[in-house]
Amino acid sequence: xxxxxxxxxxxxxxxxxxxxxxxxxxxxxxxxxxxxxxxxxxxxxxxxxxxxxxxxxxxxxxxxxxxxxxxxxxxxxxxxxxxxxxxxxxxxxxxxxxxxxxxxxxxxxxxxxxxx
Amino acid sequence: xxxxxxxxxxxxxxxxxxxxxxxxxxxxxxxxxxxxxxxxxxxxxxxxxxxxxxxxxxxxxxxxxxxxxxxxxxxxxxxxxxxxxxxxxxxxxxxxxxxxxxxxxxxxxxxxxx
Numbered sequence: 001x002x003x004x005x006x007x008x009x010x011x012x013x014x015x016x017x018x019x020x021x022x023x024x025x026x027x028x029x030x031x032x033x034x035x036x037x038x039x040x041x042x043x044x045x046x047x048x049x050x051x052x053x054x055x056x057x058x059x060x061x062x063x064x065x066x067x068x069x070x071x072x073x074x075x076x077x078x079x080x081x082x083x084x085x086x087x088x089x090x091x092x093x094x095x096x097x098x099x100x101x102x103x104x105x106x107x108x109x110x111x112x113x114x115x116x
Numbered sequence: 117x118x119x120x121x122x123x124x125x126x127x128x129x130x131x132x133x134x135x136x137x138x139x140x141x142x143x144x145x146x147x148x149x150x151x152x153x154x155x156x157x158x159x160x161x162x163x164x165x166x167x168x169x170x171x172x173x174x175x176x177x178x179x180x181x182x183x184x185x186x187x188x189x190x191x192x193x194x195x196x197x198x199x200x201x202x203x204x205x206x207x208x209x210x211x212x213x214x215x216x217x218x219x220x221x222x223x224x225x226x227x228x229x230x
Contacts, residue, residue, distance in 0.1 A: 006158075009156070034218045036218070041223045041224055042206060042221035042222060042223050042224055043159075043206075043219075043221050044221075045218045045219070048218060088158065088159065090159075090218075102147050102164075102166065102210055103149060103161050103164045103174060104149075104159075104161075104218070104219065105161075106151075106158045106159040106160075107158055108156060108157060108158035109158050
C-alpha cells in the first residue's frame, strides 16, 4: 500500500521567513510525486517531480526530490500572507500497478499560516 | 470555463436520508475520482473510474456508491447518510496517460449530516 507522510502538520511563520515542508513516501516502482496548494477551496497543482527531474522552481517556490532517501521538500522563500494554505503531497501508483491505476495517494497536508 | 463542475456546493442532510453528488468535466479526461477531506486526514479516495464503464473502490468506499454515467459525468451516492459522512467532497479528473498537470479538482461539496 502506497504511503505519504507530511511534516510538520502545521506551521506558523512571519512574512519574509523561509519555510521548508517535508514529504516522505513509500511506493513500489516510483513514478512521480506531486505538490498541490489548497487555499479555501480545491487543491491547485504546483509541481510534479519524476525520476528524471529532481528539482523544480517557480518564483519563490522550489521543490526537490531525493530518490534515494524517498522524500521531497517544498521550499518557499520570502513568504507572503498569500502563501497561507494547506500544502498537499501526493503520489500515483508505481509503474506496472495495473491498467487504469492513476489514483493519487495524498498525505495529510501541512497547514501553513503566514502572519503579517 | 473548462474544468470540473460539482453540485451542490453545500448540503445538509438528516441521518438516514439519501442524496447524489453530481460531477461533470468538459476536458475529455478518461479518469475521474471522488475524494473526501476531513480535518487532519488529508484527501482520502472513495471511488474512482479509470475509464468510461469502469469503477473501483478506493480507501474509504463504505456507505457510498458511484455511477460513471458517460465519459463526462461521475456521480457519488449516499444511500443512507450518517454523521460520519460529514465532510468536504471533491471530484477530480485526469488524463490517464498524462501526469504533467496531475488532477483537475472541482470546487467541492460541503456536506453536513445531522
